[in-house]
Amino acid sequence: MVVVFEIPRGTRDFLPDEMHKRRYVESVFRRVFESYGYREIQTPTFEQLELFTAKSGESVLDEIYEFKDKGDRHLALRPELTAPVMRMYVDQMQMEPKPLKLFYFGNCYRYDRPQKGRYREFLQAGCELIGSNKPEAIAELISLSMDMLHTIGLSHVELEVGNLKLLSMVFDELSLTKEQRQDLLPSIDKEEFDEVEDVLYQWELDSSKIVDFITLLKDRKSELLFELLSNQDQSVDEIKRLQQIIDLLKNHFSIESVKLNMGIVRGLDYYTGTVFEVKAPALGAEKQICGGGEYNLIGLFGGREMPTSGFALGFDRTLLAMDEEELSFPQQTLDYYIIPITDDMIPFAFEIASVLRRTHHYSCDVDLLRRGIGKALKYANSRHSLVAILIGPDELKKDVLTLRNMKTGEQKQVSIDEFKNNPDIM
Amino acid sequence: MVVVFEIPRGTRDFLPDEMHKRRYVESVFRRVFESYGYREIQTPTFEQLELFTAKSGESVLDEIYEFKDKGDRHLALRPELTAPVMRMYVDQMQMEPKPLKLFYFGNCYRYDRPQKGRYREFLQAGCELIGSNKPEAIAELISLSMDMLHTIGLSHVELEVGNLKLLSMVFDELSLTKEQRQDLLPSIDKEEFDEVEDVLYQWELDSSKIVDFITLLKDRKSELLFELLSNQDQSVDEIKRLQQIIDLLKNHFSIESVKLNMGIVRGLDYYTGTVFEVKAPALGAEKQICGGGEYNLIGLFGGREMPTSGFALGFDRTLLAMDEEELSFPQQTLDYYIIPITDDMIPFAFEIASVLRRTHHYSCDVDLLRRGIGKALKYANSRHSLVAILIGPDELKKDVLTLRNMKTGEQKQVSIDEFKNNPDIM
Numbered sequence: 001m002v003v004v005f006e007i008p009r010g011t012r013d014f015l016p017d018e019m020h021k022r023r024y025v026e027s028v029f030r031r032v033f034e035s036y037g038y039r040e041i042q043t044p045t046f047e048q049l050e051l052f053t054a055k056s057g058e059s060v061l062d063e064i065y066e067f068k069d070k071g072d073r074h075l076a077l078r079p080e081l082t083a084p085v086m087r088m089y090v091d092q093m094q095m096e097p098k099p100l101k102l103f104y105f106g107n108c109y110r111y112d113r114p115q116k117g118r119y120r121e122f123l124q125a126g127c128e129l130i131g132s133n134k135p136e137a138i139a140e141l142i143s144l145s146m147d148m149l150h151t152i153g154l155s156h157v158e159l160e161v162g163n164l165k166l167l168s169m170v171f172d173e174l175s176l177t178k179e180q181r182q183d184l185l186p187s188i189d190k191e192e193f194d195e196v197e198d199v200l201y202q203w204e205l206d207s208s209k210i211v212d213f214i215t216l217l218k219d220r221k222s223e224l225l226f227e228l229l230s231n232q233d234q235s236v237d238e239i240k241r242l243q244q245i246i247d248l249l250k251n252h253f254s255i256e257s258v259k260l261n262m263g264i265v266r267g268l269d270y271y272t273g274t275v276f277e278v279k280a281p282a283l284g285a286e287k288q289i290c291g292g293g294e295y296n297l298i299g300l301f302g303g304r305e306m307p308t309s310g311f312a313l314g315f316d317r318t319l320l321a322m323d324e325e326e327l328s329f330p331q332q333t334l335d336y337y338i339i340p341i342t343d344d345m346i347p348f349a350f351e352i353a354s355v356l357r358r359t360h361h362y363s364c365d366v367d368l369l370r371r372g373i374g375k376a377l378k379y380a381n382s383r384h385s386l387v388a389i390l391i392g393p394d395e396l397k398k399d400v401l402t403l404r405n406m407k408t409g410e411q412k413q414v415s416i417d418e419f420k421n422n423p424d425i426m
Numbered sequence: 427m428v429v430v431f432e433i434p435r436g437t438r439d440f441l442p443d444e445m446h447k448r449r450y451v452e453s454v455f456r457r458v459f460e461s462y463g464y465r466e467i468q469t470p471t472f473e474q475l476e477l478f479t480a481k482s483g484e485s486v487l488d489e490i491y492e493f494k495d496k497g498d499r500h501l502a503l504r505p506e507l508t509a510p511v512m513r514m515y516v517d518q519m520q521m522e523p524k525p526l527k528l529f530y531f532g533n534c535y536r537y538d539r540p541q542k543g544r545y546r547e548f549l550q551a552g553c554e555l556i557g558s559n560k561p562e563a564i565a566e567l568i569s570l571s572m573d574m575l576h577t578i579g580l581s582h583v584e585l586e587v588g589n590l591k592l593l594s595m596v597f598d599e600l601s602l603t604k605e606q607r608q609d610l611l612p613s614i615d616k617e618e619f620d621e622v623e624d625v626l627y628q629w630e631l632d633s634s635k636i637v638d639f640i641t642l643l644k645d646r647k648s649e650l651l652f653e654l655l656s657n658q659d660q661s662v663d664e665i666k667r668l669q670q671i672i673d674l675l676k677n678h679f680s681i682e683s684v685k686l687n688m689g690i691v692r693g694l695d696y697y698t699g700t701v702f703e704v705k706a707p708a709l710g711a712e713k714q715i716c717g718g719g720e721y722n723l724i725g726l727f728g729g730r731e732m733p734t735s736g737f738a739l740g741f742d743r744t745l746l747a748m749d750e751e752e753l754s755f756p757q758q759t760l761d762y763y764i765i766p767i768t769d770d771m772i773p774f775a776f777e778i779a780s781v782l783r784r785t786h787h788y789s790c791d792v793d794l795l796r797r798g799i800g801k802a803l804k805y806a807n808s809r810h811s812l813v814a815i816l817i818g819p820d821e822l823k824k825d826v827l828t829l830r831n832m833k834t835g836e837q838k839q840v841s842i843d844e845f846k847n848n849p850d851i852m
Contacts, residue, residue: 004516004517004727004728005473005474005476005477005480005513005516005517005727005728006474006517007469007470007473007513007514007517008470008472008473008474008495008499008501009497009499011470011471011472012470013467013468013469013470013514013517013518014467014468014469015467015514015518015519016465016466016467016528019465019466019467019468020465020466022468023466031787032783034789035782035783035784035787035788035789035790036783036789036790036791037760037763037789037790037791037809039442039445039446039758040442040445040446040449041439041440041441041442041445042439042440042445042448043433043439043440044433044434044437044438044439044547045437045471045503045533045535045547046434046437046547047431047433047434048431048432048434050431051431054431065493065495066493067491067492067493067494068493069434069491069537070537071435073434073435075434077471077472087431087433088433088439088441090430090431091430091431091432091433091439092439092441093441097804097805097808097809098795099794099795101791102442107471109471111495111496121470121471121472129794131794131795132794132795134794134795134796136772136773136776136792136794137794139776140776140792140794147783147784151784248773248776251773252773252776252777253776253780254780301430301431302430302431332465334463337463346562347562347674347677347678350562350565350566350674350678350679351678354679354680356461357458357461357462357573358461358573358577361457361461362461363460363461363462363463364461364462364463365462365463365527366562366566368525368555368557368558368560368562368563368566369524369525369557369558369560370560378523379523382523383463383523
């Protein structure tokens with residue numbers, strides 16, 4: 001029976017050219033993570049379902065891939081990586097010297113309507129910093145995310161920093177109930193500030209405070225926080241800390257533009273202080289490519305409390321942003337393509353290939369279809385080969401190889417021994 | 427509510443040291459794949475369940491992680507990667523110039539009893555060669571697997587080559603029914619040849635042929651194939667092809683020991699010719715670390731017939747074999763650890779860090795806990811730092827940094843400007 005099988009909806013195959021781009025981005029990201037002293041870890045692709053509902057509430061069930069295994073365990077494909085990493089930390093790493101700087105690459109899964117930049121299986125790069133909440137620690141974390149995006153070549157990305165502890169205090173000042181806060185968050189997240197203002201007036205709150213709050217959301221000046229929170233003593237230290245972080249980022253981590261954005265909401269339940277987002281405005285509705293901040297999950301997962309912060313960065317949107325900025329990628333080339341002109345040259349062709357591969361670490365392919373020279377050269381071209389090597393009886397008689405520069409078409413003969421010792425891409 | 431969450435049974439967390447080893451193996455494997463002209467691809471973690479039952483029959487259901495998504499699609503976590511890659515080829519790559527050489531790294535999933543070297547989530551490296559079944563193409567494929575294992579440092583690995591087309595002909599010669607073949611395969615696979623012999627005599631088959639067959643399984647000489655199959659004309663070409671492949675491997679791909687093993691059975695349904703396995707005998711029952719051969723799935727998946735071959739190589743057993751041979755891995759070190767001696771030195775410490783990271787691509791960490799020098803040096807040591815940099819008011823007054831070699835304890839002072847231009851690991 002012949003069936004044509006389809007790829008599952010919302011998932012993708014990555015063909016060689018696309019995969020080469022993705023591995024390039026991964027290798028640059030890994031190098032930057034490591035340059036900041038982060039070390040890579042990996043957790044399983046699925047976890048107990050309860051791990052994710054404990055972190056994010058029952059609402060995650062709408063988007064989660066969940067199933068029971070043959071032992072009746074309720075499992076879920078991970079929708080994100082912070083909860084698994086914190087589970088691992090509590091299980092195995094609590095005794096490690098602090099701070100711990102951990103990074104990871106991992107596929108995540110969300111049952112979501114597929115659209116540009118949103119897939120059901122998607123790759124995230126991320127990191128967690130465990131054991132320090134000093135302003136310089138948070139500033140360094142934020143600057144790492146910007147450094148990753150700059151190193152990959154992006155220039156049109158914008159950093160915004162907020163603070164959820166202070167946002168909660170502002171909500172206290174406005175005397176919002178828990179339900180009112182929840183109602184308000186989506187509009188704040190979408191930056192629909194007129195909508196926010198209308199709702200606040202409907203709720204008949206103190207109108208001068210409404211004006212201050214809306215101005216704070218729109219104008220993004222931390223001085224307004226001091227005014228709005230002047231009654232709350234505990235706010236002073238946190239506002240100063242926020243200002244210190246922003247000052248460090250601007251003046252010592254050389255990030256040109258750092259915007260205060262008190263409208264960054266993220267998960268109000270487990271984020272506990274500084275939050276930040278990096279946006280690529282050219283991407284429109286899906287412009288957020290990185291998000292993170294200070295959060296608290298260790299206690300919930302049964303570990304000893306410890307300050308934690310981190311961020312996640314989406315591969316798909318990073319690649320879309322790179323396309324928007326028309327950044328180029330290194331081309332995947334083949335150093336040598338060897339063509340045995342007659343069948344009896346085949347064993348010798350592989351001996352040359354072996355020297356190029358093992359001794360000199362060049363990439364090298366040999367014609368595996370016993371084609372004529374014309375067809376073989378055409379194939380070599382399709383594989384972006386730099387040099388073709390022709391080996392025939394004439395060559396062997398003279399102890400030489402014919403090298404053909406695939407770009408210029410120029411050919412030359414070189415001694416076999418000399419070439420084996422010192423092959424040079426023409 | 428505080429819950430300690432457990433990792434799902436049979437899965438693993440990879441902490442930094444272990445992950446560093448795995449990424450090292452992956453990078454070596456990738457380099458060797460690329461040196462043979464293979465290009466990387468990736469397919470989704472889950473597929474339609476039917477893809478795997480079509481390839482391997484309903485029996486795979488016993489070990490497969492399967493589930494329905496919210497759209498009622500029957501999906502499965504991939505138990506292996508050949509079927510997904512062939513599905514991708516039929517979908518998207520049939521028009522590409524041949525041969526196609528594709529490689530991949532991917533997690534696979536089997537609901538199996540966890541034991542040493544067997545996990546429910548495990549990483550495979552593998553490749554597929556599409557479009558040539560010339561003897562040199564198959565020999566190159568096999569030598570690639572050996573080259574990967576040698577390059578990673580393994581020396582005690584053994585290559586065995588068999589042929590399932592010829593094994594089928596031998597079965598024809600013995601006049602075995604389809605059911606008898608299926609009954610016999612597990613014992614052949616386990617090399618329980620006395621058991622095989624007993625069963626064949628019980629079935630009252632031609633006893634001279636039984637003797638030849640058992641001798642073939644035990645003595646591993648291809649000449650016996652000619653004798654046993656002398657009545658079957660079509661066998662001559664395939665036996666010659668097998669001998670050519672073994673000759674190429676021994677004499678032109680410099681593989682010292684190539685054993686003929688007609689007892690390699692693998693999937694008799696879709697393997698069509700040459701098969702091979704690489705074993706690390708030190709691993710005992712779980713000694714097979716690589717397996718592959720020529721197979722046929724494209725037709726079954728609705729594509730135009732094309733010769734295909736490939737292999738898969740298990741990461742876990744590769745790592746176990748490396749442990750058995752006591753191979754060492756490059757240690758994960760930190761180039762520089764910067765200690766600001768007083769708090770007002772912190773911003774300057776990050777400026778030095780930034781130069782080391784961005785300009786010189788060194789890995790570098792800064793004390794994020796404002797510790798005393800003693801504690802900070804102890805931490806630097808736990809991170810395998812090569813050099814500690816001490817920055818205090820005295821240093822800044824003299825425009826110098828104090829560098830401390832973490833191995834010898836030796837300290838020296840260098841000019842800040844000079845160091846920024848030319849930092850050298852002491």
